[in-house]
Amino acid sequence: xxxxxxxxxxxxxxxxxxxxxxxxxxxxxxxxxxxxxxxxxxxxxxxxxxxxxxxxxxxxxxxxxxxxxxxxxxxxxxxxxxxxxxxxxxxxxxxxxxxxxxxxxxxxxxxxxxxxxxxxxxxxxxxxxxxxxxxxxxxxxxxxxxxxxxxxxxxxxxxxxxxxxxxxxxxxxxxxxxxxxxxxxxxxxxxxxxxxxxxxxxxxxxxxxxxxxxxxxxxxxxxxxxxxxxxxxxxxxxxxxxxxxxxxxxxxxxxxxxxxxxxxxxxxxxxxxxxxxxxxxxxxxxxxxxxxxxxxxxxxxxxxxxxxxxxxxxxxxxxxxxxxxxxxxxxxxxxxxxxxxxxxxxxxxxxxxxxxxxxxxxxxxxxxxxxxxxxxxx
Numbered sequence: 214x215x216x217x218x219x220x221x222x223x224x225x226x227x228x229x230x231x232x233x234x235x236x237x238x239x240x241x242x243x244x245x246x247x248x249x250x251x252x253x254x255x256x257x258x259x260x261x262x263x264x265x266x267x268x269x270x271x272x273x274x275x276x277x278x279x280x281x282x283x284x285x286x287x288x289x290x291x292x293x294x295x296x297x298x299x300x301x302x303x304x305x306x307x308x309x310x311x312x313x314x315x316x317x318x319x320x321x322x323x324x325x326x327x328x329x330x331x332x333x334x335x336x337x338x339x340x341x342x343x344x345x346x347x348x349x350x351x352x353x354x355x356x357x358x359x360x361x362x363x364x365x366x367x368x369x370x371x372x373x374x375x376x377x378x379x380x381x382x383x384x385x386x387x388x389x390x391x392x393x394x395x396x397x398x399x400x401x402x403x404x405x406x407x408x409x410x411x412x413x414x415x416x417x418x419x420x421x422x423x424x425x426x427x428x429x430x431x432x433x434x435x436x437x438x439x440x441x442x443x444x445x446x447x448x449x450x451x452x453x454x455x456x457x458x459x460x461x462x463x464x465x466x467x468x469x470x471x472x473x474x475x476x477x478x479x480x481x482x483x484x485x486x487x488x489x490x491x492x493x494x495x496x497x498x499x500x501x502x503x504x505x506x507x508x509x510x511x512x513x514x515x516x517x518x519x520x521x522x523x524x525x526x527x528x529x530x531x532x533x534x535x536x537x538x539x540x541x542x543x544x545x546x547x548x549x550x551x552x553x554x555x556x557x558x559x560x561x562x563x564x565x566x567x568x569x570x571x572x573x574x575x576x577x578x579x580x581x582x583x584x585x586x587x588x589x590x591x
Contacts (some may be wrong), residue, residue, distance in 0.1 A: 216309060217274045218259075223356055236354070237354075239355075242360075244349075244386065245342075247356075248341065248342065248345055248362065249338070249550060250336055251359055251363055252337075252362070252363055252366070254342050255363050255367065256334070256337060256366065256367065257362070259366050259367070260331070260334055260337075260375075262335070263331045263334065263375075264330065264331045264334050267419070267468055269330075269375045270375055270378065272530065273377060273378070273562075273564075274377050274378035275324065275377070275378035276378075276529065277378075277538060278378065280301070281299070281301055281302050282299065282301065284299065284300060284301040285299045285301065285308060290388045295312045295337050296308055297309040305316040307345045307482055309478060310475055310478035310479050311475070312479075313474055313475050316471070317371045318412070318416070318417065318418055318420065319417050320420050320421070321383075323335050323336070323339075326439040328561070333375055333380060333383060333384075333545070336383065336384050336387040336388075337366045338366075339387050339388060340362075340365060340371075340386070340387030340390060341363060341366045341389035341392065342359070342362070342390075342391070343367065343387070343388070343389070343390025343392075343393075343394060344361060344390045345358045345359060345361075345362040346391070346394050347389075347390050347391075347393060347394040347397070348361060348362070349590065350394060350397065350398065363451040364388075364573060366387075367567055368568075369565065369566045369567070369568055370566070370567045370568075371383060371386070372563060372565075373564065373565025373566070373567075374386075374565075376564075376565075377564060377565070381421055381422055381423040382423050382425075382426055384421045384423070385418060385421040385423040385426035385427060385430070386426055386450075388414070388417055388421065389426070389430050390419050391414050391417075391435075391436065392414050392415060392418050392430055392434075393430075393433065393437070395407075395410050395411040395413075395414040396411050396415075396438065397438075397589075398410065398411075399411040399460070399461075399464070400438060400442075400457065401514070401526075403453060403456055403457050403460065404460075405460060408460040408461070408463060408464040409464070409467075411462075411464050412464035412465075412467040412471075414469075414473040415465075415468040416467070416468040416472045417472075418430060419468060419469070419471075419472035419473075419476075420471075420472045422476075423477060427472065431535075437488035437589065440588065441588070442454065442457075443459075453513075462488065483535060515560065515561055516560055516561070518567070519558060519559035519560075521559075522558050522567070524557065524567055525558075525566075525567055526567065526568055526569050526574070527568070527569070527570070527571050527574045528568075528571070529566060529570070530564075530566070531570040532557055532558035533554075533555045533556040533557045533558065533563070534555040534556060534563070534566060535555050535556060535563060535564055535565075536554055536555065536556045536562035536563050536564065537552045537553075537554065537555070538552065538553050538554075538555035539551070539552060539553075540552075540553055559560075
């Protein structure tokens with residue numbers, strides 16, 4: 214009994230020393246400043262040409278976007294009017310759904326600041342901030358959270374998205390950590406203020422207009438929080454669950470009201486799009502427009518990650534690298550400087566390394582084992 218009491222006293226004294234350490238006494242404002250300093254110091258190595266020199270990446274989608282929108286942009290500059298029809302794509306396509314009234318929101322504020330600082334770099338910081346706040350909220354030491362936050366934004370796949378010009382996708386991904394954090398905070402607090410914060414962040418996610426990543430974010434919330442919600446009923450916390458549901462419905466309504474306009478206009482001509490449920494069916498006998506469920510399975514999944522390519526997350530180049538790689542080795546000098554197909558996965562071609570490395574993977578395994586009793590982690 215005495216040994217057990219001494220052990221408890223020793224544990225309490227160790228915890229109190231940890232809480233009274235120099236790092237734990239540091240104010241939250243100082244923690245955010247340190248996060249920003251570490252973020253800037255580590256990311257400028259990769260993004261200095263964009264941030265400091267004002268260069269713009271010229272990936273395939275960047276160049277393609279400039280080509281598709283050149284005529285419309287030229288018209289807008291000459292007349293001062295927004296073109297509701299773009300003749301530069303195929304035989305012409307509607308452009309009015311991109312004419313959305315500006316509202317004061319987090320993304321529009323970042324857009325204004327982006328005229329001074331590279332906007333994608335700002336979104337990378339938002340991603341780091343979201344990871345930091347989420348981990349700190351989960352009682353992870355703030356100095357450890359900073360390391361994880363910076364490691365998150367340095368993943369090679371995000372840099373590839375910048376290079377290729379997949380900016381909408383990157384913006385959505387960088388807001389997702391705040392999205393998860395805001396919902397977790399709302400779920401725990403069950404207050405109208407927390408519901409408003411969640412509605413604000415969710416509307417921001419929707420306003421990025423990348424439907425695929427938005428869908429994944431909603432699935433992630435469902436997957437993580439469906440068990441805690443059901444558990445409220447199991448534990449007979451009916452009033453709490455109903456109150457939470459009411460606030461959640463109101464938050465959803467606010468989020469959709471703030472961000473629904475471009476999607477309502479998109480819906481008007483979605484039936485005429487190959488991705489909207491009414492593709493043109495071509496055959497040798499005749500050409501017809503047939504009502505169907507959208508594009509076929511092969512088309513819809515040709516850029517999806519094959520199950521075997523998950524190994525590339527941990528073992529770089531398990532399925533090769535880029536589709537076009539320049540040989541710079543010394544073993545075969547006759548091939549020096551020539552392009553080679555360096556990718557042998559299932560996608561049509563590949564232009565980036567979707568990897569996190571074995572070190573982060575091992576850290577994740579250690580974290581899961583250490584926090585195996587935490588249902589959120591599992």
